[in-house]
Amino acid sequence: MSKAKGQIAINPARCKGCGLCIWVCPQKSIKTVDEADRRGIRIACCAENAPCTGCGFCYMVCPDTAIAVYKESTTEEPAD
Amino acid sequence: MKRVYGKPDAMTDVPFPYCPGCSHGTIHRLIAEVIDELEIADRAIGITSAGCSVRNWRQFDCDMVMALHGRGPAVATGLKRAQPETVIFTYQGDGDMAAIGTGEIVHAASRCERITVIYVNNGVFGATGGQQAPTTLIGQFSTSYPTGRDPRTSGYPLKMAEMLARVSPESYIARVSIHNVKNIIKAKKAIRQAFLVQIEDRGFGLAEVLAACPTNWRLEPVRCMQKIKSDVIPYYPLGEFSSQSLKAQ
Numbered sequence: 001m002s003k004a005k006g007q008i009a010i011n012p013a014r015c016k017g018c019g020l021c022i023w024v025c026p027q028k029s030i031k032t033v034d035e036a037d038r039r040g041i042r043i044a045c046c047a048e049n050a051p052c053t054g055c056g057f058c059y060m061v062c063p064d065t066a067i068a069v070y071k072e073s074t075t076e077e078p079a080d
Numbered sequence: 081m082k083r084v085y086g087k088p089d090a091m092t093d094v095p096f097p098y099c100p101g102c103s104h105g106t107i108h109r110l111i112a113e114v115i116d117e118l119e120i121a122d123r124a125i126g127i128t129s130a131g132c133s134v135r136n137w138r139q140f141d142c143d144m145v146m147a148l149h150g151r152g153p154a155v156a157t158g159l160k161r162a163q164p165e166t167v168i169f170t171y172q173g174d175g176d177m178a179a180i181g182t183g184e185i186v187h188a189a190s191r192c193e194r195i196t197v198i199y200v201n202n203g204v205f206g207a208t209g210g211q212q213a214p215t216t217l218i219g220q221f222s223t224s225y226p227t228g229r230d231p232r233t234s235g236y237p238l239k240m241a242e243m244l245a246r247v248s249p250e251s252y253i254a255r256v257s258i259h260n261v262k263n264i265i266k267a268k269k270a271i272r273q274a275f276l277v278q279i280e281d282r283g284f285g286l287a288e289v290l291a292a293c294p295t296n297w298r299l300e301p302v303r304c305m306q307k308i309k310s311d312v313i314p315y316y317p318l319g320e321f322s323s324q325s326l327k328a329q
Contacts, residue, residue, distance in 0.1 A: 007081055018294075018301040019102035024261065041100075059085035060261045063301075064096050064103035068086035 005072040008046050008056020014066035015043040021067060022060035027051045030058060090115040090124075096136045101301025103133060103291030107200055108139050111169070112267045114275055115142065124167045125159055125329035127152045127173050132207045135201065136171060150181020153188035156195040167279060174215040175205040177281045178238045189248035192284045196274045199240060201316065202291040210296030214238045217315055221298065237315060243286045245321035250283030252276075257290040259308035262295040263318075264279070270320075290316055 008030070021044050022030045029050030032042040044066075046052060052070035087093075087241030092114040096105045124142040126135050130149035137144035142208050147155040152170035160168045177185050177199050188195065204210040204222055212222035212229060215237050219228040229237075241255045252274055256267035267289055290312050292304035299307060 006084075012093045016100035020301050020305070023302045023305075048109060054084060056085040056280075057261050060264050061106070063098070063102055065087045065105065065109045069084050070081035071084045073082050080299060 004053050006052040007070045008045070008052060008058060009070070010044055011066045012043055014064045015041070016064055017041040017043050018042070018063060020061045020063065024057045024061045026057060027053060027057065035069065077080045088112040088116045090141050092141050094137055096139065097135050098132060099295045101292070101294040101304065102132070103202065103258055104136070104200065106264065107198065107289050107291065108136060110264070110271050111171070111198060111266060112140060113319050114272045115188060117272065118275060118279065120167045120275070120279070123165060124169065127155050127168070127170040129172040130168070131173040131176050131194070133171055133173060134207070145245070150176050150179070151184055152176065152181065153184040153195065153197065155194070157188055159162045160193060161196050167275065168197070169198060169275070170198070172199050173206070174199070174201045174203065174213045178214045185244065186247060188246040189251065189284055191285070192250040194278045194281055194284070196278045198271060199283040199286060199288045200291045201240070201288055203312070204292040204293050204296045206293045206296055210293070217311060238282055239316065241286065241321045248284050251286065252320070252322050253286045254285060255290065255316060255318050256287040257308055257313060257318055258303050259290070259305040
């Protein structure tokens with residue numbers, strides 16, 4: 001059985017780089033960017049080809065509601 | 081791809097003004113999610129406290145009132161009695177509710193006012209620079225007592241949830257934490273229940289949330305979460321303290 005596929009989107013205006021999402025991610029899919037932004041903050045980002053399952057843990061712990069989680073639909077859409 | 085988690089509608093687009101890793105943001109989000117789920121955004125009125133969370137009137141997309149320091153339950157009582165169809169919640173920190181506002185909250189609880197109180201317990205006065213609060217743990221560093229809290233001079237930390245449960249016969253009072261995902265989900269259930277007892281006219285609702293203040297605890301956000309588990313929860317046990325079981329029937 002293949003794992004569910006997910007994707008996260010991090011709002012760069014809300015993220016403050018606290019690192020809680022990096023700590024909580026069970027797949028270790030999140031890292032900080034290399035360059036600090038104009039606020040001096042290295043915000044979080046999803047690593048390339050990360051094995052994200054869309055579990056939503058990062059959204060749950062994010063104190064700034066900066067993360068939105070998307071998940072591939074596992075059930076077939078009902079036909080009209 | 082379908083969006084499964086994202087910013088709730090009851091929250092505005094204004095970024096939080098808090099420090100990185102501050103627990104206020106998580107608790108704001110839980111309240112906004114509950115407001116969305118219960119569909120009460122058009123009749124909810126929030127009351128902000130003095131402290132860091134004084135600025136949360138910009139975060140919630142519902143009516144907000146600013147109360148004097150510690151006077152949230154008194155303002156909430158007036159609003160609820162004048163407009164019983166509204167849903168009133170106060171958002172108070174430990175400096176606000178357990179220090180200057182102790183009188184207001186004890187009497188609001190004893191009257192079993194149909195209001196919801198979200199009480200954020202992070203153990204320090206965050207907004208003024210990390211001074212000792214009534215909830216600071218024994219031995220915990222604060223800027224006003226750099227050698228740690230000494231019970232001989234400062235007394236013992238106040239357990240507000242247990243205390244208020246004793247005086248409030250019709251109530252839902254719970255203590256929850258947000259130090260990991262499992263407890264964040266439990267915290268949301270407690271906040272939802274604290275709103276429901278008010279909406280269903282069953283009593284006074286209070287959710288005490290154990291929170292972290294990374295700046296004034298002088299710790300990284302991740303270590304703050306570990307400190308809540310190792311140091312704070314042993315003194316402030318989690319659970320429900322209602323003197324009558326007012327859980328969802």
